[in-house]
Amino acid sequence: MTSSSDTTRPIVVGVDGSALADAAVLWAAAEADRRGTSLHVVHAFVHLHAVGGYLTVLETADPLEIGGAVCERAARQAREAFPGLTVTTEVRVGRAAPELIKASREATMVVLGARGHGRVTGLLIGSVSQQVAMYAGCPVVVVRGTAERGPVVVGVDGSPASAGALRFAVEHAAATGAAVRAVRAEYVELPMGAPPGDWYSDLVDRSTEATEAARRAVAEAAAEHPAVDIELQVVRRHPEAALVEEAADASLLVVASRGLGGFAGLMLGSVSQGVLSRARATVAVVPGGEEPEHPDDPHVR
Structure with missing residues (x-):
């Protein structure tokens, strides 16, 4: 049975522009459509810092602009697949895992790709999905590009x-x-x-x-x-x-x-x-009911 909170709280999907993030968007959109709730697309990034006196600039555009483009692309995919779905977007400044854990406080579930581009640009590396699954306050679904049919x-x-x-x-x-x-x-x-x-x-x-x-x-x-x-x-x-x-x-x-x-x-x-x-x-990790550790835990990177 779908609870009232399931229809008032959105499904949050983390995106980074990778192929598995695209798969996560479509999985999350389908789930939101089934539940009659909305989809909230989130991209998180951190600014690059100089290490040892050196700084390699990997992106020349404004990170907020890049993140906004990533979110809009994902939102467009979701709307094209499910035209009646309400989709919102958000770009957050911060490490991916803590930001997605914070987003889980107001979500029905959080959906992620199994692995993304990497620590600097991708923000959905495998360790991030594991950290979010461990600390989130709602179910976390980690999507892999595998069979859609099956038990x-x-x-x-x-x-x-x-x-x-x-x-x-x-x-x-x-x-x-x-x-x-x-x-x-x-x-x-x-x-x-x-x-x-x-x-x-x-x-x-x-x-x-x-x-x-x-x-x-x-x-x-x-x-x-x-x-x-x-x-x-x-x-x-x-x-x-x-x-x-x-x-x-x-x-x-x-x-x-x-x-x-x-x-x-x-x-x-x-x-x-x-x-x-x-x-x-694809794996869903459902919280056991106990209070998860604080999302600002220093071990969450």
Whole structure:
């Protein structure tokens, strides 16, 4: 179900003029059109500074003028594909990741290309999409130029965070006519050289309980959306590898930003980051509900 905030808050798409940014624009525009909301196109840049007494000028035109042209080109693409769509543009001065994270505060979702031109001119390098996915206050979709048709694959571990990811996946599938493949990876790692003991049995029990919770969540989602074909696959592999493999034919892979945590956590932030690096499918990272770290965190570059 689409909430009222989904129709009042725009979908933000970051652009840099690259081919994958173009793909992100069209993906975001299609999603905005389905949701009945607007599209907000954002380009961010930083001024070049002299390093070691030297400064190489890569662009002779005004950066604001260049950014405006990049935004207008993207807006034109979106309007041509979806004539009734409301599209706005904005050029921001600042590093791409913090600016897009700030924009996420007032967005339904943020959409990015998987990789852009680079640190100086491109502003949508792979690390930027990972940083935005980690710190954003709304779902982040990282678009790759891959199959538009195929199932929506979602990682589930029985946690409230993965329930949010499942809800996002099912709603997207209902809107696009796709099937949903929920993947539960049962994986309990034994530290090297450590003999199994009561603590290990406890972890196995917790993993089993998490699987049952995942089954219940999938069953509830299927009951709420009877028109959507939803299946659960329980696999005994590391969650990152399992999700990447299961999403080989997917139109979208959905993960929670964080899950249970610890040995049984299986949907950790590190897993979502690994999936972003390895998956060939477009990836949606859904916040787990906890307050994200401050977007001005010094580690966000």
